[in-house]
Amino acid sequence: MGRIEYKQYDRFLLAVDCIIFGFDGSGLKALLVKRGLEPEAGKWSLMGGFAQQNESIDDAAARILLNLTGLDKIYMEQLYCFGDLDRDPGGRVVSIAYFALIKIDASDNDKLEEHQAKWIDLKKLPPLVFDHKRMIKLAKERLQQKVSNHPVGFELLPHKFTLQQLQALYEAIFERSFDKRNFTRKILSLGILQRLDEKEKASSKKGAFYYVFDKKKYKQLESEGIQMI
Amino acid sequence: MGRIEYKQYDRFLLAVDCIIFGFDGSGLKALLVKRGLEPEAGKWSLMGGFAQQNESIDDAAARILLNLTGLDKIYMEQLYCFGDLDRDPGGRVVSIAYFALIKIDASDNDKLEEHQAKWIDLKKLPPLVFDHKRMIKLAKERLQQKVSNHPVGFELLPHKFTLQQLQALYEAIFERSFDKRNFTRKILSLGILQRLDEKEKASSKKGAFYYVFDKKKYKQLESEGIQMI
DNA sequence: AAAATTAAGTGTATTATCAACATTTAATAT
DNA sequence: ATATTAAATGTTGATAATACACTTAATTTT
Numbered sequence: 001m002g003r004i005e006y007k008q009y010d011r012f013l014l015a016v017d018c019i020i021f022g023f024d025g026s027g028l029k030a031l032l033v034k035r036g037l038e039p040e041a042g043k044w045s046l047m048g049g050f051a052q053q054n055e056s057i058d059d060a061a062a063r064i065l066l067n068l069t070g071l072d073k074i075y076m077e078q079l080y081c082f083g084d085l086d087r088d089p090g091g092r093v094v095s096i097a098y099f100a101l102i103k104i105d106a107s108d109n110d111k112l113e114e115h116q117a118k119w120i121d122l123k124k125l126p127p128l129v130f131d132h133k134r135m136i137k138l139a140k141e142r143l144q145q146k147v148s149n150h151p152v153g154f155e156l157l158p159h160k161f162t163l164q165q166l167q168a169l170y171e172a173i174f175e176r177s178f179d180k181r182n183f184t185r186k187i188l189s190l191g192i193l194q195r196l197d198e199k200e201k202a203s204s205k206k207g208a209f210y211y212v213f214d215k216k217k218y219k220q221l222e223s224e225g226i227q228m229i
Numbered sequence: 230m231g232r233i234e235y236k237q238y239d240r241f242l243l244a245v246d247c248i249i250f251g252f253d254g255s256g257l258k259a260l261l262v263k264r265g266l267e268p269e270a271g272k273w274s275l276m277g278g279f280a281q282q283n284e285s286i287d288d289a290a291a292r293i294l295l296n297l298t299g300l301d302k303i304y305m306e307q308l309y310c311f312g313d314l315d316r317d318p319g320g321r322v323v324s325i326a327y328f329a330l331i332k333i334d335a336s337d338n339d340k341l342e343e344h345q346a347k348w349i350d351l352k353k354l355p356p357l358v359f360d361h362k363r364m365i366k367l368a369k370e371r372l373q374q375k376v377s378n379h380p381v382g383f384e385l386l387p388h389k390f391t392l393q394q395l396q397a398l399y400e401a402i403f404e405r406s407f408d409k410r411n412f413t414r415k416i417l418s419l420g421i422l423q424r425l426d427e428k429e430k431a432s433s434k435k436g437a438f439y440y441v442f443d444k445k446k447y448k449q450l451e452s453e454g455i456q457m458i
Numbered sequence: 459a460a461a462a463t464t465a466a467g468t469g470t471a472t473t474a475t476c477a478a479c480a481t482t483t484a485a486t487a488t
Numbered sequence: 489a490t491a492t493t494a495a496a497t498g499t500t501g502a503t504a505a506t507a508c509a510c511t512t513a514a515t516t517t518t
Contacts, residue, residue, distance in 0.1 A: 006320045009279040011240035014323060050238040053321055057312025081310040081325050083286025091235045092282055094243060096310050164466080181468070182506070204465040205515040227504095393495080410497070411477070433494040434486040456475095 015088070015095040016060045017048035017132065019079065019139035020069070022104035023156040025165060027121040028172040029104065030136055032128070033068065034116035039090045040129040046136070047115065048095070061098040068115055070108030075155040076100045077146075079139050087131045095131075099139040101155035140173075147173050148229040151192055151221050154213045162200050162208040163187070174229065190226060192218045244317075244324040245289045246277035246361065248308065248368035249298070251333035252385040254394060256350040257401040258333065259365055261357070262297065263345035268319045269358040275365070276344065277324070290327040297344055299337030304384040305329045306375075308368050316360045324360075328368040330384035369402075376402055377458040380421055380450050383442045391429050391437040392416070403458065419455060421447045 020031035035045035047068045051060040058078070066072050079097040087095065104119060112118075120126070122140060125133060146152060153166055167183050187193065194214050199207030249260035264274035276297045280289040287307070295301050308326040316324065333348060341347075349355070351369060354362060375381060382395055396412050416422065423443050428436030 006242050006279070006322065009242055010282045012243050012280065012282070013235050013238055014241050014243075050235070051241065051312070051323075053239045053241070054314075056314050057310060057323060060312075078310060081286060081307060083280070083289075083325070085283075085285050093235065094280075094286060096312070162466090179507075180466090181508085184467080185469095186505090199466095199514095201514090204513095206464070206466050206513045207515095208466060391495090408478075409495090410479085413496080414498095415476095428485095428495095430485085433484095435484045435493070435495050436486095437495060 013091060013093045014051040014057070014060075015048050015093050016051055016057065016064055017046045017095050017097045017135060018061060018065050018068075018076075019046060019097060019099040019136055020065065021099060021101050021139070021143060021156065022119055023169050023172060024104050024119065025168060026172070027123060028140075028169075029119040029121055030125070031068070031102075031107075031112075031117055032120050032126075033118075035129055036115070037090075043129045044120075044126045045129045046097075046132045047117070051096075057096055061096075065098075065100055068107075068111060068117060069102065070111050071102060071106060074100050074102055077142075079135070079142060082131055082135065084131070089130075095135075097135045097139070099142065101143075101152065103156065103158060105158075144173060149225045149227070151190065151213075151218055151226060151228075154215075154218055160196060160198070160210040160212050162210060164203075164208055166211070170229075186228070190217075190221060190228075192221060242320060242322045243280040243286070243289075244277050244322050245280055245286065245293055246275040246324050246326045246364060247290060247294050247297075247305075248275060248326060248328040248365055249294065250328060250330050250368070250372060250385065251348055252398050252401060253333050253348065254397060255401070256352060257369075257398075258348040258350055259354070260297070260331075260336075260341075260346055261349050261355075262347075264358055265344070266319075272358050273349075273355045274358045275326075275361045276346070280325075286325055290325075294327075294329055297336075297340060297346060298331065299340050300331060300335060303329050303331055306371075308364070308371055311360055311364065313360070318359075324364075326364045326368070328371065330372075330381065332385065332387060334387075373402060373458075378454045378456070380419065380442075380447055380455060380457075383444075383447055389425060389427070389439040389441050391439060393437055395440070399458075415457070419446075419450060419457075421450060 022029045022031060031047065032044050033047050035041050035043050047064060049064045051057055055063065061076060062072060065074055065076065076098050079099050082095045082097060153169055156169060157165060163184055166187065167178055167180065171177055192214050193211045196210040196212060198210045200210055201207040251258045251260060260276065261273050262276050264270050264272050276293060278293045280286055284292065290305060291301065294303055294305065305327050308328050311324045311326060354365065382398055385398060386394060392413055395416065396407055396409065400406050421443050422440045425439040425441060427439045429439055430436045
């Protein structure tokens with residue numbers, strides 16, 4: 001018994017690619033880098049890397065995200081395994097894609113510059129290497145599905161935020177508008193928001209109340225599931 | 230440029246494991262085999278195999294399913310990539326799991342016997358090798374989610390079937406009962422069923438009408454999505 | 459100090475969907 | 489002719505989703 005059984009079978013390079021989502025108040029953004037490796041070096045790409053024998057695939061994904069952003073303990077979920085023969089012209093590489101949700105201003109700017117990384121609006125994507133555009137498309141669909149059934153703003157919004165910011169996030173994710181009254185009623189009825197006494201004054205004279213998430217209730221609904229959309 | 234860039238990185242064995250669902254009128258079943266390979270040879274297992282360099286991962290999954298059942302052009306969907314370090318005691322193997330939906334009596338019985346395969350009720354699973362039980366659990370959750378948003382009976386039921394058979398399928402998938410009147414109304418309102426003039430007489434004196442799927446409408450709703458549960 | 463401005467905050471009526479519930483009907487067997 | 493069996497079918501109340509417009513708080517301007 002042990003580690004000699006499977007010698008005869010083919011072995012594969014395993015890449016891990018990360019679709020990193022962020023929200024800056026207007027559009028939904030993805031964090032893209034200039035690819036540092038041939039082939040296609042210098043072109044826009046998702047952040048990625050190769051998995052190593054001494055780590056799980058989840059760990060590889062976390063490592064790659066940390067490497068780019070300096071962040072750990074980030075919301076991350078496996079998206080899909082892309083295994084077509086010719087997806088990478090540099091060789092047979094099977095890629096496992098993960099998507100992550102981060103607060104857009106929490107990442108380490110030095111690291112971002114190191115990788116020539118930029119937040120790019122999903123509606124203005126440049127040409128991307130390999131099948132990375134397809135990955136982003138799938139990730140966005142998964143995010144929509146996720147957000148329909150789970151609270152998710154916590155990961156993408158600053159600690160305190162206004163109802164309009166939250167609505168803007170949902171509108172960016174679903175690329176549609178919501179009725180302010182219905183949206184407010186729905187989201188407040190979930191009981192995951194706590195209103196602060198503080199107001200955001202930059203964008204109106206009256207000012208909009210800040211809210212924070214009730215972490216306990218949020219976590220509960222995150223596992224139970226909700227019906228949001 | 231070309232196929233020499235990535236030499237330095239680690240390479241992995243890639244397994245493909247198939248969760249094959251079937252429905253026999255009462256319970257939801259999975260097709261399990263007696264594992265033919267050390268380690269754990271002789272124990273119950275999902276049907277699986279190693280991916281080869283000359284095929285896509287999707288193709289590998291289709292090959293493995295064909296190999297066991299003799300069936301091709303089967304409904305199949307990638308489930309998840311399992312990449313933990315010690316999931317397989319025989320070596321570092323990353324497994325990509327697929328789930329398939331087949332008509333339970335369509336498969337090639339000789340082939341099934343060759344692999345000592347059996348249809349086993351999901352509620353009576355024996356101990357399984359590695360993380361295969363976890364795979365089945367996840368596959369069942371995905372199936373529930375799938376069925377909530379897409380018509381799916383077509384793949385699991387015989388060509389013609391009664392409303393009660395269809396309801397029994399849904400009840401098996403969701404492990405709950407539905408009100409017959411509400412279920413019938415809902416499913417008929419989708420407009421994907423065509424009633425035949427023929428009746429099934431085995432289980433009642435009155436007889437229950439057979440239905441078939443309206444393939445065109447079915448395919449349309451399959452891509453558009455529905456709200457079933 | 460009054461008026462104007464700006465976006466925030468809020469309520470109601472209508473419609474559609476979901477859930478609960480029991481009787482009648484068609485065909486065969488006695 | 490009667491009994492039996494499972495199939496087929498409708499209504500009502502509750503809940504959720506949608507559509508829609510005015511009032512309020514605070515600042516800025518006159």
